[in-house]
Amino acid sequence: MAINYMVPEYEVVRDPQRCIACRVCERQCANEVHSYDPELNCMRSDETKCVNCHRCVSLCPTHALKIVKNNDTFKLNSNWSMQAITEIYREADTGGMLLSSMGNPNDYPIYWDKMLINASQVTNPSIDPLREPMETRVYLGKKPDHVERNSDGSLQINTPPQLELNVPIMFSAMSYGAISYNAHESLARAATELNTYYNTGEGGLHKDFYQYGPHTIVQVASGRFGVHKDYLNAGAAIEIKMGQGAKPGIGGHLPGTKSVGDVARTRMIPEGSDAISPAPHHDIYSIEDLRQLVYSLKEATAYKKPIIVKIAAVHNVAAIASGIARSGADIIAIDGFRGGTGAAPTRIRDNVGIPIELALASVDRRLREEGIRNNVSIVVGGSIRNSADVVKAIALGADAVYIGTAALIALGCHLCRSCQTGKCNWGIATQRPDLVKRLNPNVGYQRLVNLVNAWQHEIMEMMGGMGINSIEALKGNRLMLRGVGLNEKELEILGIKHAGE
Amino acid sequence: MKITAGDMHFQTLNETIRNTPDTEIEIDSCLGQRYIGAGLSGKHIVIKGTPGNALGAYQDGCNIEVHGDAQDATGDTMNDGMITVYGSSGDATGYAMRGGKIFVKGNIGYRAGIHMKAYKEKVPKLIIGGCAGSFLGEYQAGGVIVVLGLLQDGSYPLVGNFCGTGMHGGKMYLRTDTLPANLPIQVKAEDASEKDMDEVRPLLQEFCSKFDFDLQTVLNAHFFVLTPDTANPYKALYTRN
Numbered sequence: 001m002a003i004n005y006m007v008p009e010y011e012v013v014r015d016p017q018r019c020i021a022c023r024v025c026e027r028q029c030a031n032e033v034h035s036y037d038p039e040l041n042c043m044r045s046d047e048t049k050c051v052n053c054h055r056c057v058s059l060c061p062t063h064a065l066k067i068v069k070n071n072d073t074f075k076l077n078s079n080w081s082m083q084a085i086t087e088i089y090r091e092a093d094t095g096g097m098l099l100s101s102m103g104n105p106n107d108y109p110i111y112w113d114k115m116l117i118n119a120s121q122v123t124n125p126s127i128d129p130l131r132e133p134m135e136t137r138v139y140l141g142k143k144p145d146h147v148e149r150n151s152d153g154s155l156q157i158n159t160p161p162q163l164e165l166n167v168p169i170m171f172s173a174m175s176y177g178a179i180s181y182n183a184h185e186s187l188a189r190a191a192t193e194l195n196t197y198y199n200t201g202e203g204g205l206h207k208d209f210y211q212y213g214p215h216t217i218v219q220v221a222s223g224r225f226g227v228h229k230d231y232l233n234a235g236a237a238i239e240i241k242m243g244q245g246a247k248p249g250i251g252g253h254l255p256g257t258k259s260v261g262d263v264a265r266t267r268m269i270p271e272g273s274d275a276i277s278p279a280p281h282h283d284i285y286s287i288e289d290l291r292q293l294v295y296s297l298k299e300a301t302a303y304k305k306p307i308i309v310k311i312a313a314v315h316n317v318a319a320i321a322s323g324i325a326r327s328g329a330d331i332i333a334i335d336g337f338r339g340g341t342g343a344a345p346t347r348i349r350d351n352v353g354i355p356i357e358l359a360l361a362s363v364d365r366r367l368r369e370e371g372i373r374n375n376v377s378i379v380v381g382g383s384i385r386n387s388a389d390v391v392k393a394i395a396l397g398a399d400a401v402y403i404g405t406a407a408l409i410a411l412g413c414h415l416c417r418s419c420q421t422g423k424c425n426w427g428i429a430t431q432r433p434d435l436v437k438r439l440n441p442n443v444g445y446q447r448l449v450n451l452v453n454a455w456q457h458e459i460m461e462m463m464g465g466m467g468i469n470s471i472e473a474l475k476g477n478r479l480m481l482r483g484v485g486l487n488e489k490e491l492e493i494l495g496i497k498h499a500g501e
Numbered sequence: 502m503k504i505t506a507g508d509m510h511f512q513t514l515n516e517t518i519r520n521t522p523d524t525e526i527e528i529d530s531c532l533g534q535r536y537i538g539a540g541l542s543g544k545h546i547v548i549k550g551t552p553g554n555a556l557g558a559y560q561d562g563c564n565i566e567v568h569g570d571a572q573d574a575t576g577d578t579m580n581d582g583m584i585t586v587y588g589s590s591g592d593a594t595g596y597a598m599r600g601g602k603i604f605v606k607g608n609i610g611y612r613a614g615i616h617m618k619a620y621k622e623k624v625p626k627l628i629i630g631g632c633a634g635s636f637l638g639e640y641q642a643g644g645v646i647v648v649l650g651l652l653q654d655g656s657y658p659l660v661g662n663f664c665g666t667g668m669h670g671g672k673m674y675l676r677t678d679t680l681p682a683n684l685p686i687q688v689k690a691e692d693a694s695e696k697d698m699d700e701v702r703p704l705l706q707e708f709c710s711k712f713d714f715d716l717q718t719v720l721n722a723h724f725f726v727l728t729p730d731t732a733n734p735y736k737a738l739y740t741r742n
Contacts, residue, residue: 087742096740223616223640224597228580229540229561256733268599268620269642273670273732278640282615283574283593292535296555296577299515300540346742421741 005089007082010052011070012045018064019043025056025065030423030435053416055425087346098346101419101429103246103338103383103405106350111357111490112389116499118480120467127469129460135470136456136463138168138400140237140377141306141330160330161306163237165400166195167456168471169390171448172335172381172402173219173239173310175201177254177263177275178342178419179408180436181208183428186411186444188212193445194452199402200226202241202252202277204266210234217308220297222251223277225267229300237331238297239308240290242281245339245382248312248353252277253343258422258431287323294328306330313337313359313382314352318366325367325375333402334359336382340405342429343420356382357396361494364397364476387458396494397476410451411444506531511553515539518546528552533572538563542582554591557584560601573610576603579625585711589631598625598644602704605629606712607652611661612636617671619643628708635661638727642670647701649676651714664688665727669734673727674701680725687734693724 012033021043026034031049034056036042050067057065074085087098120126127134141162148156171187178201185208191198192215199217204226209216218235220227232238243249254267254275264271284290294307309324310333311317317334324332336356341349360380367373380393381402393401409415412426419429427439459471468474482499483491491498502523506514511534518526518537524544528537531550538546539555542562549568557565558577570588574596582601589607597616600623608631615636617625625644631652637660638646650659664681665673665688674697675681680690693701698720709716 090740090742094740095737097738098742099739100742224578224618227559227578227597228599229542229559232540232559253735255736265620268618268623270620270670270732273642274735276640276642276667276669276735278616278667282612282636282639283577283596292554292574296536296539296558296574299511299536299555300559302519302540345739420739 002093004048005093006048006086007072007074008047008050008070010047010050010067012047012050012056013066013068014043014045015064015066016042018062020062020064022061024059024061028055028059028425030425030430030432031421051416051418051421052414053418053425054414099343099420100346100349100417101341101343102415102417103340104350105417108337109355110383111355111486111494112385112392114484114486114490115357115392115481115494115496116484117388117391117395117462117466118482119465124467126467127464129457129464132464133469134460134463135472136167136459138165138471139163140165140379140399142376143374145374161237161304163197163306163331164195165197167452167459168394168398168400169194169384169452169455170196170217170379170400170402171198171407172339172404173199173201173217173241173244174342174404174408175203175219175225175252175254176206176266177201177203177258177431179429180424180427180431180439181206181262182436182439182441182444183408183411184209185441186439186448187407188216189441189445190448190452191215193449196452197236199239200235202226203254203263203275204268205231205234206262206266219310220293221277222279222281223275225269225275225277232297232301232305235305237306237308238301239310239333240281240293240297240329241310242284242290243310243312243314243335244341245312245335245337245353245356246341247344247348248314248337249279250345250348251279255343255420255422260431263431287327290324290329291327298328308333308379310335312339313354313356315354317354317359318362321363321378322366322370322372325370325372329376331377331379331399332363333379333381334363335402336380338383339381340408341419356380357392358490358493360393360398361396365495368397368476387455388462390455391459391462391474392481394471394474395477395480396496397478399475406451407448410447411439412447503527503529505529506534506550508532509534511535511537518544531569538565557582560584562601570607571605576601579603581623587712592634595625595627595646598627599623600625602626603628604708604711605631607631608633608657609637610634612639614638614641614644614646616640616642617644617646619671626704628704630708630712630714632657633660633664635663636666637661637664638668638671638673639663639665640667640669641665641673641729644671645674645701645704646671647674647676647704647708649708649719651676651719665729667734668727668729669732670729672697675725675727676719676722677725678723684727687729687731688727689730690725690727693726697726698724 187198202221213234337353377399424430535553573591592610611634
């Protein structure tokens with residue numbers, strides 16, 4: 001047998017004083033790390049299989065388990081890290097491209113953490129959201145250029161279709177296939193209760209979830225999985241997926257192992273067949289072609305629904321967004337390079353795209369300079385981690401944000417970044433029935449509602465502190481932000497002053 | 502209902518079609534209006550002239566006839582119904598079809614039948630009387646594509662380059678003695694068997710009677726059948742990280 005060069009990344013530490021060999025860990029681990037030794041009546045571990053998802057740790061009744069970073073190391077080298085060496089071993093072993101999941105984990109600048117929010121003192125007093133009205137409702141869609149009146153002076157209502165959100169937070173696209181039925185149910189029910197929206201992703205809409213249509217954004221991607229007339233009409237808006245932050249420039253690929261049962265039925269491909277979304281839409285080679293897809297969807301839904309065009313944040317994002325704003329689209333969604341994914345080649349995930357903060361600032365500026373900012377709303381995603389990120393995004397010019405990873409963490413995801421294996425122990429990124437049932441949608445949906453409610457309160461507190469009582473007054477209000485530790489170029493792109501200025 | 506399209510804007514034309522209770526619709530002097538029949542069902546639309554791009558996109562059970570040529574993305578993502586083109590049809594015809602039939606008497610452009618799908622009894626069919634451009638059936642995941650080459654004068658090959666790239670489902674019938682050059686390795690090309698021909702015969706019969714071709718002449722030729730040898734073409738492409 002060939003030598004296995006791999007060193008386990010984690011070590012399973014089991015406290016023998018506490019372990020009662022109840023075998024819960026063994027039953028809970030889909031990676032088969034734990035096993036029972038009947039001769040010695042004790043548990044054993046094979047840590048080569050451990051992904052550090054913490055399922056066993058959370059469920060161990062005697063708290064006997066801990067997963068720690070393995071101290072074992074190759075000879076230390078600042079250039080050739082353990083990870084760099086291991087990745088070479090993996091590719092040399094198999095000849096395959098490295099495949100990862102969830103967002104880029106590397107140490108790139110996080111601009112959210114280099115921006116600080118303003119507050120009122122003495123003049124322009126702050127507002128207490130607990131006793132004064134505070135508006136967090138937003139409408140997404142094209143806004144009319146001017147007010148028109150009928151001959152009797154009454155207002156002409158000719159607003160293009162809008163999405164109404166009680167709070168400027170939506171759940172971003174995650175397909176049925178990439179995530180489980182129970183995860184989708186949790187998102188759909190939470191979006192409905194919160195009066196916001198979740199997004200089907202590109203895998204179609206399970207027939208059970210048509211009832212949540214008024215709070216659903218249905219996605220159309222290059223593979224056109226699950227796209228048909230009823231699907232388009234079921235959603236409140238239609239999103240054309242041109243790109244994704246985790247893998248700009250490449251397509252999607254649901255492995256045949258996840259394409260089972262209702263997933264295959266919903267996508268309309270034979271069971272066990274790969275579901276391949278090619279990188280380009282084969283009918284889109286220009287903004288004019290994009291316009292054609294936008295209008296074919298508008299025609300198919302009688303102009304009743306806003307059309308979103310989602311792109312990844314890439315180098316020329318401002319020029320691309322300018323084209324999209326002229327394509328007839330109502331909303332542009334931009335996904336930053338830290339956005340999550342169910343599977344993406346490691347090299348793409350970790351090296352392609354740009355931070356959402358810079359992309360957002362430059363898109364908003366470009367559209368304002370060209371006088372077309374009101375043609376579209378801007379929604380940003382790609383690692384919005386908390387309510388402060390939301391406030392900063394809106395102050396940089398976003399109308400609303402998409403959260404994906406944060407929503408999954410609320411459902412129990414521990415960011416072990418192993419979605420591509422389909423063996424998610426938390427019942428989220430898997431289609432194995434025994435694992436899916438671990439996520440109880442009654443609990444899951446409530447946790448999502450709790451999260452967004454908590455963020456909404458925090459947003460209102462921060463707005464109140466700035467003396468702002470309407471989210472509209474925060475939008476693009478860059479004076480409410482100051483940079484720390486940023487160079488002049490970064491400040492210029494973000495359009496903000498340095499702290500102290 | 503009879504509509505003279507002329508220079509009418511596509512939105513006006515399509516709104517009229519959408520809102521009329523009539524199921525029989527005739528469009529005369531069609532001059533490139535796009536999206537005709539998009540997302541509709543239960544209508545019989547007869548078009549004289551040239552409809553624009555995305556004819557019958559997402560349609561679900563309309564019967565659309567074009568007496569003339571159709572342009573790009575005809576029947577894009579259609580779910581059910583029929584589109585008959587008495588002339589030729591442009592690029593990306595039948596893109597991501599999920600069901601129903603598209604019959605084109607003449608030739609067809611590039612990237613036709615890309616990403617066609619199928620699930621159990623829903624099997625879309627795209628039949629071309631003439632020749633097809635490059636990238637025919639790229640990423641084909643299901644359904645049946647037939648290219649007959651009946652109008653071939655020898656100036657074009659039956660199908661262009663890169664036929665069946667990324668194909669991982671469905672079936673392609675090519676009425677020819679010579680295979681397209683450089684077929685991808687995962688695409689298996691075989692002489693059509695009795696069973697293959699039995700499967701396709703009713704379709705050809707329907708096609709021939711629609712366009713007045715002689716079925717026997719069509720059948721008296723050699724057919725290749727192209728199928729993918731794996732439903733998971735990219736499985737070996739990755740290793741876990």
